[in-house]
Amino acid sequence: MEGQSVEELLAKAELDEAEKLRRITVHKELELEFDLGNLLASDRNPPTGLRCAGPTLDAELRSLARDNMQLIINQLWQLPTERVEEALVARLLEPTTRLPPEKPVPRPRPLMCWQQFARLKGIRPKKKTNLVWDEVSGQWRRRWGYQRARDDTKEWLIEVPGGADPLEDQFTKRVQAKKERVAKNELIRLRNLARAHKTQLPNAAGLHPTEHQSKEELGRAMQVAKVSTASVGRFQERLPKAPHGAGKKRQFQPLFGDFAAEKKNQLELLRVMSSKKPQLDIIRATNKQLREEDQEEAAKRRKLSQKGKRKGGRQGPGSKRKGGPPNQGGKRKGGFGGQMSSGPPGLGGKRKGGRQHQGGKRRK
């Protein structure tokens, strides 16, 4: 009897072992494809069992899920493990499946005027060195920008050219020319931005007086002049002959509007004012968010330019002139340092409204 019970126990133990083994090993006709980096297993076996399951579909699905899960865990146990703070941790492989991008692909921007022209003519940008040897100061200076090599506004001696008026100030002439070039570049930049964002520059006709100006231009110039005071035109007297009621008009509610609606609005306003919870001002919140993002990007750019300058400074004094310009370590973003605008800043005044996807328009 004891022998029998022992035999029974042994048999039962064997059965249990077999059961466990059966559970651990899963037989599949087609092997699963594993992407352990994403903890992903793809089962290509045709689901014939599920199709003809009928009422037991739930149970079939569960068993299928259990089997596949078992296979994943078997794979995980084969990975190299390590111990991190009293926990046994498997080191996953790199993910092999390529996930689709979260945001849509940006559409190609329309080419700028110069880009189109260069493309037509087949002009390629010539590779130029950033630094140029400056004889005058005896050091390597930038090709353009702050403390550049040949800055004609910084010369201390200018010969009066042959045909010029001897009483003309050549120094101020050069400074004026530079200011005009800068203003022209700025205008072209704003015009490009306006074209890219399909808006229009504010019409500046009449503000730069020429010989003959039309009545509308003069009127507009007068309007702009009236508003261009520190109080934005609030305390400017009206000119005696100026047309009354020119300029932007505000819209008000009608005098005898719906009294009931007016009452309702006022009561609603009262309720909002007296509620203890702070109200979310969407416009201020979005402006604040935009400003923070701008500041972050400016700080990042500043950090990068600082890194570049520091590396360049270390190598600079050590090199000789014949060795060529020293390496410019680190990145340095071109363009007007620190000035960032992907939207039309000078065009729309205050930014209002929500933010669309990055690189797109900011709603006004």
Added chain:
Amino acid sequence: MRPLTEEETRVMFEKLAKYIGENLQLLIDRPDGTYCFRLHSDRVYYVSEKILKLAANISGDKLVSLGTCFGKFTKTHKFRLHVTALDYLAPYAKGFGVAAKSTQDCRKVDPMAIVVFHQADIGEYVRHEETLT
């Protein structure tokens, strides 16, 4: 003459709420008639619908006043309350005076302590003229 804008209404209500608090809605929503606020040359008038309809017939530059003047908006859009509003504010006024203890102390103090000094209420001499000798 025009109704107040959202911003102007808010500024005015904030001022009035300091004196009459929640009872402001009794001014807006009156059982005995429809009263409304209208703005005329920077002054806010509290006027009944009937009077408003009559006043609309007078041209703007000839119209001096209508209804009751509650106050005016200054050049920098702040609202200044005028004494002419007193008759409408007095019935709903919150008690006022000088605080005798700080906010924190007021919470901890026993029920019989003095927290407000009622003083400098000049209007009391006018309001209770009969009772005061």
